[in-house]
Amino acid sequence: MTMEFAGKTAIAGIGATEFSKNSERSTLRLAIECAEAAIRDAGLEPNQIDGMVNFTVEDNPEIEVARNLGIKQLTHFSRIHHSGGAACGTIHQAAMAVHSGACNYCLVFRAFNERSETRFGIGVQDRPATANSADVDFGWSSPFGLLTPASWVAMFARRYMHEYGATSEDFGRVAVADRKHAATNPEAFFYERPITLKEHQESRWIVKPLHLLDCCQESDGGQAFVVTTLERAKDLAQPPAVIASAAMGSGEDQQMMKSYYRDEITGIPEMGIVAQQLWRDTGLCADDIQTAVIYDHFTPLVLPQLEEFGFCKPGEGKDFVKDGNIELGGRLPINPNGGQLGEAYIHGMNGIAEGVRQVRGTSVNQVPDAENVLVTAGTAVPTSALILNRGNA
Amino acid sequence: MSEAKAAPDCSADSQQDAQRKAALLEELRSAIGQTTGAPLPARDAVNQAMIRHWSDAMTDFNPCYIDPDFAAKSIHGEVVAPPAMLNAWTMAGLHPPASLQGRGVDTYAKLDAAGYTSVVATNSEHDYVRYLKLGETLHHSTKLTEVSEEKATALGTGHFVTTVTEYTNDAGEVVGAMTFRILKFRPGTGRMAASAESAAPAKPRPIRPKPGISRDTGFFWDGIAQGELRIQKCDCGALHHPPMVRCPKCGTYDLGWIVASGRGKVYSHVEPVHPKIPSFDYPLIVGLIELEEGTRLLSNVIDIEDEFVEIGMDVELAIQECNGVELPVFRPARPARREDTLHFEDVAVGDRMAPCPIPITPTLIVSTAIASRDYQDVHHDRDLAIKRGSPDIFMNILTSSGLSSRYATDWAGPEAVLKNLRIRLGVPNYPYDTMTMYGEVADKGAVTNGRGPVTLKIRGTNRMGHHLTGSIDLELPSNAA
Numbered sequence: 059m060t061m062e063f064a065g066k067t068a069i070a071g072i073g074a075t076e077f078s079k080n081s082e083r084s085t086l087r088l089a090i091e092c093a094e095a096a097i098r099d100a101g102l103e104p105n106q107i108d109g110m111v112n113f114t115v116e117d118n119p120e121i122e123v124a125r126n127l128g129i130k131q132l133t134h135f136s137r138i139h140h141s142g143g144a145a146c147g148t149i150h151q152a153a154m155a156v157h158s159g160a161c162n163y164c165l166v167f168r169a170f171n172e173r174s175e176t177r178f179g180i181g182v183q184d185r186p187a188t189a190n191s192a193d194v195d196f197g198w199s200s201p202f203g204l205l206t207p208a209s210w211v212a213m214f215a216r217r218y219m220h221e222y223g224a225t226s227e228d229f230g231r232v233a234v235a236d237r238k239h240a241a242t243n244p245e246a247f248f249y250e251r252p253i254t255l256k257e258h259q260e261s262r263w264i265v266k267p268l269h270l271l272d273c274c275q276e277s278d279g280g281q282a283f284v285v286t287t288l289e290r291a292k293d294l295a296q297p298p299a300v301i302a303s304a305a306m307g308s309g310e311d312q313q314m315m316k317s318y319y320r321d322e323i324t325g326i327p328e329m330g331i332v333a334q335q336l337w338r339d340t341g342l343c344a345d346d347i348q349t350a351v352i353y354d355h356f357t358p359l360v361l362p363q364l365e366e367f368g369f370c371k372p373g374e375g376k377d378f379v380k381d382g383n384i385e386l387g388g389r390l391p392i393n394p395n396g397g398q399l400g401e402a403y404i405h406g407m408n409g410i411a412e413g414v415r416q417v418r419g420t421s422v423n424q425v426p427d428a429e430n431v432l433v434t435a436g437t438a439v440p441t442s443a444l445i446l447n448r449g450n451a
Numbered sequence: 452m453s454e455a456k457a458a459p460d461c462s463a464d465s466q467q468d469a470q471r472k473a474a475l476l477e478e479l480r481s482a483i484g485q486t487t488g489a490p491l492p493a494r495d496a497v498n499q500a501m502i503r504h505w506s507d508a509m510t511d512f513n514p515c516y517i518d519p520d521f522a523a524k525s526i527h528g529e530v531v532a533p534p535a536m537l538n539a540w541t542m543a544g545l546h547p548p549a550s551l552q553g554r555g556v557d558t559y560a561k562l563d564a565a566g567y568t569s570v571v572a573t574n575s576e577h578d579y580v581r582y583l584k585l586g587e588t589l590h591h592s593t594k595l596t597e598v599s600e601e602k603a604t605a606l607g608t609g610h611f612v613t614t615v616t617e618y619t620n621d622a623g624e625v626v627g628a629m630t631f632r633i634l635k636f637r638p639g640t641g642r643m644a645a646s647a648e649s650a651a652p653a654k655p656r657p658i659r660p661k662p663g664i665s666r667d668t669g670f671f672w673d674g675i676a677q678g679e680l681r682i683q684k685c686d687c688g689a690l691h692h693p694p695m696v697r698c699p700k701c702g703t704y705d706l707g708w709i710v711a712s713g714r715g716k717v718y719s720h721v722e723p724v725h726p727k728i729p730s731f732d733y734p735l736i737v738g739l740i741e742l743e744e745g746t747r748l749l750s751n752v753i754d755i756e757d758e759f760v761e762i763g764m765d766v767e768l769a770i771q772e773c774n775g776v777e778l779p780v781f782r783p784a785r786p787a788r789r790e791d792t793l794h795f796e797d798v799a800v801g802d803r804m805a806p807c808p809i810p811i812t813p814t815l816i817v818s819t820a821i822a823s824r825d826y827q828d829v830h831h832d833r834d835l836a837i838k839r840g841s842p843d844i845f846m847n848i849l850t851s852s853g854l855s856s857r858y859a860t861d862w863a864g865p866e867a868v869l870k871n872l873r874i875r876l877g878v879p880n881y882p883y884d885t886m887t888m889y890g891e892v893a894d895k896g897a898v899t900n901g902r903g904p905v906t907l908k909i910r911g912t913n914r915m916g917h918h919l920t921g922s923i924d925l926e927l928p929s930n931a932a
């Protein structure tokens with residue numbers, strides 16, 4: 059079994075707002091601005107869009123976006139659940155939609171004022187205590203003060219450190235690489251502001267064992283894409299970023315951010331499910347990937363992602379990230395845009411845009427001969443990933 | 452220079468007061484160096500019944516104190532009294548005979564008369580020449596060594612009084628000594644008394660997030676309300692947490708539950724530092740607990756400092772109210788009492804003793820006070836304790852010593868021999884708090900006669916701060932022996 063859309067669909071346009079701590083405009087405005095930019099980037103007119111995919115946690119209704127863009131008819135619209143885990147899943151969904159004929163040009167977007175309005179980092183203590191399934195789920199953690207994404211991830215990180223001997227410095231190397239790359243990306247919030255490992259170690263505690271500099275930013279901004287068939291994409295303004303494959307995954311005994319009840323909690327089984335699909339559909343392996351955007355809401359979970367994709371063996375992520383191996387010029391430069399620690403936290407969508415730029419050869423931190431680019435989505439939740447390339451042509 | 456005739460530094464009243472205080476201090480200090488006279492005998496010889504009460508109350512089950520067979524084969528050759536009981540033997544008791552009355556240090560009576568009626572012990576330093584054996588009668592004589600200036604303390608304004616007591620046996624052989632310091636203070640004059648009053652109309656605090664409860668998970672929270680931790684169990688044997696509606700192993704919807712033993716181990720743990728949520732007390736430790744039945748449970752690890760929490764650490768269930776919500780939480784299990792004795796060569800400077808939480812119950816405070824023959828009302832009578840300016844009864848210093856001794860020999864083994872035990876008290880141990888003992892090997896000396904000296908630094912910390920800090924010198928057998 060392979061996914062039929064694999065290699066036959068493409069990202070034809072990308073568009074974003076600026077990334078900031080205070081956009082000073084509504085999220086709807088951000089959504090419309092980035093959507094229009096992506097549509098224009100593809101060389102299309104807004105009313106050519108006939109499909110739309112976004113996150114279930116997206117505040118902007120697709121009908122409101124359609125109304126503002128002057129879209130006359132939508133023949134497909136759908137949403138993907140599980141927060142940042144949805145990122146590559148939206149592209150997966152759009153690819154299926156255009157490949158099946160449900161729509162021709164599918165707009166994918168995510169826009170929020172995640173810093174100036176609705177901050178994810180402040181915790182879920184105000185959730186109601188209802189019998190609703192999600193509230194019941196939070197009831198196993200919130201009364202004990204495990205309320206923030208950082209704290210949910212820290213629980214995995216501590217166990218990973220214990221089992222594999224990884225240290226806070228090993229996590230810090232991810233932050234250092236991200237900030238090094240952001241320092242040369244003018245679109246990054248932390249442009250020209252690299253950090254040292256020492257600064258990482260000295261940054262204040264957020265949730266022990268996580269320092270401030272293990273945590274991604276909180277950002278305002280929007281990022282959008284146009285997905286269409288490869289055939290159609292070839293006639294558009296940009297060289298197509300071919301979706302070599304995209305996949306989603308949820309594992310056994312999966313929980314939302316807190317899959318603490320599995321036999322082992324040091325791996326990311328759902329990302330393993332995604333990786334197997336990608337390798338199966340593309341015939342590629344880890345050695346064929348020149349650069350990757352690895353979802354980095356918190357540094358510790360970058361290491362097991364590298365393990366799940368086979369860049370190294372389980373527990374060896376701490377060795378893989380050493381010696382500049384994940385920096386530009388290393389074996390696998392990750393997050394050339396600066397990632398979500400360095401560029402911005404747009405729920406993983408800005409990472410997909412960087413993947414497109416690497417394939418087009420237009421990144422400010424271009425990896426030479428970037429033929430196949432891996433992009434992953436949020437971890438500790440049901441997740442997704444994709445591989446982009448220039449296709450067989 | 453007309454200003455020279457300005458108002459005097461203090462009023463006539465306060466001048467008089469200062470003179471009165473100076474006179475009192477001079478009178479008190481005139482007794483320094485005096486002893487209570489010829490050594491006074493204890494009311495009872497060292498006996499197994501009192502030792503057993505002490506052992507029960509302190510839960511110090513060192514077999515050298517209570518098991519004649521073990522003791523006979525031990526370094527002591529027979530049952531010995533817990534060393535920290537040293538001054539318990541010579542306490543006067545609740546209704547001492549006339550022959551034992553009026554023979555104490557009269558400094559205390561003079562301070563009572565001057566209005567410094569409240570008392571709290573602050574330092575106890577025991578030196579043990581040797582352990583006491585059943586049937587020995589202890590004699591003691593006490594010497595006043597120091598009276599401090601009047602000092603303003605958190606408890607109140609008063610004087611620190613230091614005495615040194617020498618303990619001898621029937622033959623006049625010195626077997627131990629104690630330096631003891633107490634604070635005699637005027638009730639109601641301290642910061643703690645003031646804050647207890649002003650804190651009365653406490654601001655309502657936000658309560659912790661309550662759990663969402665469904666038809667499928669109600670059994671768990673019903674269990675918590677009844678003081679038990681329930682784990683969902685299927686007839687096929689599978690245990691599930693979080694609870695399910697259908698057993699994925701066998702397919703049944705008919706799921707029951709078992710009551711967990713409450714024993715488990717820390718599987719992972721974090722300490723949320725930022726942001727601080729108003730409905731929680733920080734520091735806060737969230738632990739993922741692996742129950743001995745096999746399922747895991749997210750919870751809090753309480754009564755321990757973060758840097759001492761370790762993956763694999765044994766913990767025990769405590770169901771209690773946490774900022775307005777009844778929850779299952781876990782505290783480190785009391786470390787098992789060591790049955791054999793550590794050898795001198797087994798320990799190194801810097802070794803940590805496993806932390807030991809001691810829940811402070813009213814029963815602990817009262818039973819240990821009585822077992823140490825301390826009938827001060829503040830250790831057993833809540834109403835009188837409050838009248839004296841304390842929020843509740845509190846632990847007596849003999850118990851603080853006894854629990855320190857227990858901590859040392861539970862860690863080192865029954866034949867570790869204490870040479871001294873010095874503690875200094877800070878905040879009181881009130882009921883419903885927990886004191887957690889921490890300790891480490893601070894020093895090692897040279898082996899002589901097959902025994903090597905080791906110095907432990909210890910502290911006991913409760914929710915308000917350090918209850919005690921101190922040190923213990925003990926001897927361990929050497930491999931070289």
Ligand SMILES: [Zn+2]
Pocket residue numbers: 685686687688689698699700701702703
């Ligand atoms: Zn079953």
